Amino acid sequence: MAQWRAQNWEQPETADAFRYEMVAGRLQAAADGVPRAVEWAWHWFLDLAAEDAQALTEQQMIASQRADIAAHNRAEICAGRSNNARLQAFLDTLEDPAGEMYGPDGTFEGWKYLVWISPLIGEAERSSKCPRDPRERERFAYQFVQTASARQRAARLGGPLHSPDAQA
Numbered sequence: 001m002a003q004w005r006a007q008n009w010e011q012p013e014t015a016d017a018f019r020y021e022m023v024a025g026r027l028q029a030a031a032d033g034v035p036r037a038v039e040w041a042w043h044w045f046l047d048l049a050a051e052d053a054q055a056l057t058e059q060q061m062i063a064s065q066r067a068d069i070a071a072h073n074r075a076e077i078c079a080g081r082s083n084n085a086r087l088q089a090f091l092d093t094l095e096d097p098a099g100e101m102y103g104p105d106g107t108f109e110g111w112k113y114l115v116w117i118s119p120l121i122g123e124a125e126r127s128s129k130c131p132r133d134p135r136e137r138e139r140f141a142y143q144f145v146q147t148a149s150a151r152q153r154a155a156r157l158g159g160p161l162h163s164p165d166a167q168a
Helices: 002-008 014-030 035-078 085-095 097-101 111-126 134-157
Strands: none
Touching: 002 035, 002 097, 014 035, 014 097, 085 134, 111 134
16 A cells, blocks of 8 residues: 555645545544644644735735726726727717716716727728728728727817828
8 A cells, every 4th residue: 555655655646635634634643633644744734824814915916906907997088098009099079078978976888988999890891992902901990990089089189180190
C-alpha cells in the first residue's frame, strides 16, 4: 500500500483522495489526543485561516479596483468622453450625457447606445460603397458613424454640419 501511495502521490486523480485520507487520519489522531497530531492540526488550521484571510484581502482589493474603474468610467461618460470612438460619436449626439446615459437609480443604460449604433452599422454594411476588405470595412463603418453623429449633433445644435474629422 505504501509503495502504491508513493507511486501515485503526484497523480492528479489520486493525489486529492490521498491528501484527504491523510488529513482525516491526522485529524482523527488529534481528536484522540495524540500530542503531535494536535500540534499539526492546530498549525494546519492556522494555515487555512491565513489562506482565507489572504483570499479575502485579494477579493476586497479587486472589488475596490473595480469600483474605482466604474467611478472613473462614469465620470468620463458623464463628461461626454470615451476612449471608444463609436461610443464617443454617440456621446457627441447627446445634450446631457450624464442624464441620458444613467437612469434615475444611477444604473448605466448602455442599451441606448446599442439602439443607436446597431442600425448605423447595419446600414453601413448594407451600403453599396462598403468595401469587402475587413480593415477597409471597419474604416468605412467608422466614417459612416462619424458622419451620422455629426449630422445628429448639427440637427440638435441647429447649426451647420461639422464633422470632427473635417480638416480646415
